[in-house]
Each structure stands twice: as structure tokens, then as C-alpha cells.
Amino acid sequence: MDFDVSPLTQEDFGDAYALWESSEGVVLQSDERHPHVFVRFLSRNPGMSFGARRAGRLIGAVLAGHDGRRGYVYHLAVAADCRRQGIGKTLVASVEREMTRQGIWKVHANVVYRNLRAQYFWKKLGWFERDDIALFSHLLLPG
Numbered sequence: 001m002d003f004d005v006s007p008l009t010q011e012d013f014g015d016a017y018a019l020w021e022s023s024e025g026v027v028l029q030s031d032e033r034h035p036h037v038f039v040r041f042l043s044r045n046p047g048m049s050f051g052a053r054r055a056g057r058l059i060g061a062v063l064a065g066h067d068g069r070r071g072y073v074y075h076l077a078v079a080a081d082c083r084r085q086g087i088g089k090t091l092v093a094s095v096e097r098e099m100t101r102q103g104i105w106k107v108h109a110n111v112v113y114r115n116l117r118a119q120y121f122w123k124k125l126g127w128f129e130r131d132d133i134a135l136f137s138h139l140l141l142p143g
């Protein structure tokens, strides 16, 4: 393995954001441009989000956290020139290990329907697609 995986820190914001922004299939919300949103997520979920680095370059990243009951994975991405080298799989394994360590036994990932590559990936890793639930969302206005 010629890359290292370690927890993301707030210093990784710029590199991680650039990676996500350039990765088709990763959906970024407008507030995520602000580093404090990233920092808040990391501080609420210490040690659960990971970056993969090769020769100092951030080549993969994933955000993950849990609410005490279920785990959630967001923004998994590997740089386009580094794919199919097991980096995504290793990042997810790091998240799963940490979830298990913290007593979380079910983890969810949202995948946009048109992202077939990601669907193949998650299925290959043993994650299963839900056909029994639909995701409902509600936008709350800042008050």
C-alpha cells in the first residue's frame, strides 16, 4: 500500500473541498464552502473522517459520523487518477472500523441514482441498496 490513511483534520479543509468539488458524484451544498461547517462536523465526530495521502497529496477523503444510533457516510471521493487502487475501499474500512469501535452497527450512505459507479462500489463492499425506505428532507430557514 503506497498511501497512508489518517483522520481528517481542520487543516485538510482546502484540499478535501477541492477534491470533492472536482469529483462527479459528490453533491456539495452551498454552506459547505465555509470551513467552519467542515470543522463543526469533524469536532462533533472526532476521528471518524479519513483522508488518504500519497507523497503528501490528499488523494482520497470521506466524511463520517454518527448520532449515537446510526452512522452516516458523506462525500467519499478518490482523485480521478488514483481510482481502482483500493483507496476507496480502505477509506470505508477505516470508517467501518471506527464505527464498530464506537458501538455503531448500521451505517448509511446516500448515493444519487445516476451514480452507477458508486453503486457498483458500495455493492462490491457488501453494502445493500434499500428498497423499503424513501428519504424525505425538509429545508429549515435560519431563524
Ligand SMILES: CC(C)(COP(=O)(O)OP(=O)(O)OC[C@H]1O[C@@H](n2cnc3c(N)ncnc32)[C@H](O)[C@@H]1OP(=O)(O)O)[C@@H](O)C(=O)NCCC(=O)NCCS
Binding pocket: 023, 024, 025, 026, 075, 076, 077, 078, 079, 082, 083, 084, 085, 086, 087, 088, 089, 090, 109, 110, 111, 112, 115, 117, 118, 120, 121, 122, 124, 125
Ligand atoms: C466511488 C469511488 C470513491 C471508488 O473509489 P476507488 O478508490 O476507485 O475504489 P476501489 O479501488 O477501492 O474499488 C473497490 C471495488 O469497487 C468496485 N468499483 C470501484 N469503482 C468501480 C467502477 N468505476 N465500476 C465498477 N466497479 C467499481 C470494484 O469492484 C473495485 O474493486 P476492483 O478494482 O478490485 O475490481 C471513486 O470512483 C470516486 O471517487 N468516484 C467519484 C465520487 C463518487 O461518486 N463518490 C461516491 C459518492 S456516494
